[in-house]
Amino acid sequence: MSDETLARIARRQHSVITIAQLREAGVDDNAIAHRVATGRLTRLHRGVYRLGPADAPRTPEAAALLACGPRSHLSHHTAVILWGLPLDAPTFVHVTSGRRRPRDGVVIHRREVTGADRALRDGLRVTSVARTLLDLAAVLDQRTLERLVEEAHVRRLVTRGQLVARGRRGALALRAALAAHDQPAMTRSEAERRLLALVRAAGLPHPEANAYGVTGVASRCQQ
Numbered sequence: 500m501s502d503e504t505l506a507r508i509a510r511r512q513h514s515v516i517t518i519a520q521l522r523e524a525g526v527d528d529n530a531i532a533h534r535v536a537t538g539r540l541t542r543l544h545r546g547v548y549r550l551g552p553a554d555a556p557r558t559p560e561a562a563a564l565l566a567c568g569p570r571s572h573l574s575h576h577t578a579v580i581l582w583g584l585p586l587d588a589p590t591f592v593h594v595t596s597g598r599r600r601p602r603d604g605v606v607i608h609r610r611e612v613t614g615a616d617r618a619l620r621d622g623l624r625v626t627s628v629a630r631t632l633l634d635l636a637a638v639l640d641q642r643t644l645e646r647l648v649e650e651a652h653v654r655r656l657v658t659r660g661q662l663v664a665r666g667r668r669g670a671l672a673l674r675a676a677l678a679a680h681d682q683p684a685m686t687r688s689e690a691e692r693r694l695l696a697l698v699r700a701a702g703l704p705h706p707e708a709n710a711y712g713v714t715g716v717a718s719r720c721q722q
Contacts, residue, residue: 509550511622513561518546544602557621563592563605564624571596572612572624575638578631581620582656584647595626595634608634615661629661636673648676 505524509516521531531548534540540548544566549558560581564571573581576589595608616630626634628651636644651657662677 505550512565513557513622514549514551514553514555515543515558515561515565516540516548516550517565518548521548544605557623559592559604560623563594563602566602566605567594567596567600567607568598570611572617572626573620574608574612574626574631575606575634578620578626579635579647581623581625582628582631582651583654584628584650584656586643586647627661628657632657632662633673636676639672641672641675644672645676648673 505516505521505526508520508524518531522528526534531540535542535548538552540550543549543559543562547562547565549562555561560573560577564573571594572578573593574595575593576586577593579586580588589606591604591606593606593608594602595610595612597609597611599607599609601607612626612630616627618625618627625631632644632647632651635647639647648662652659659677662673
C-alpha cells in the first residue's frame, strides 16, 4: 500500500488513522512499529495514530472520536467551540459516548446521543446546538449560558422550540437563559440584540427597547 493511499485516508480524518485501517491497507504490525519509530506515525490513543509530523486543526477531536467508537459525539465545551460560539477552548476534548473507557486528554460523558441531538461539523460527529446548550447548562454560570443562548439565536443556529422541550439536568438553567433572551421582545435589528446581550453580560440595568424620551434617544435604561 502506497504512502499516498494512507495519506488520502488520513486527510479525510483530519490527519488521523486507526490501526484497523492500517492493517486493512496492508500495513502489518512490524511496518506500523517501524513507522512509529521513524516518526511517520504518532500514537495518540490506543489504536489511533496521527499520520505525519504535525496535527491538523481538528486532529485531537478526530482522534478522540475514533478512540471512543462510532457512537461517540464531540460534546459540551468542545462542541460549542466547533459551533463557533463564544467560549474559551477547553483543555481536554469532551466526548459523549455510551461507554466510559478512559482516554488520555479526553473527558467522556456517559450518555447516548440519538435523533435530532446528532449533527456533523467539519466532518466530525458532534452534538446539536440545542443538545450542547442543554449539556452546558448544567455546568456553566448563568451569565455565560445566557450569552451562548443569545449568540446561538442571533446566528440562527437554534430555535426557541428546540430548547424548550428539554427535561433533564440543566433544563431549569436553560429555561432561565431563555427567559433572559425573551425579555427584550421588540428589537429593531440584530445589532440592537447584540448590544442588549452585552448589557446583560456586563450586569448593567436592562435598557427599554424602542422607547423615546425627552432627548429623543431610542432607548433608555430602566431605573
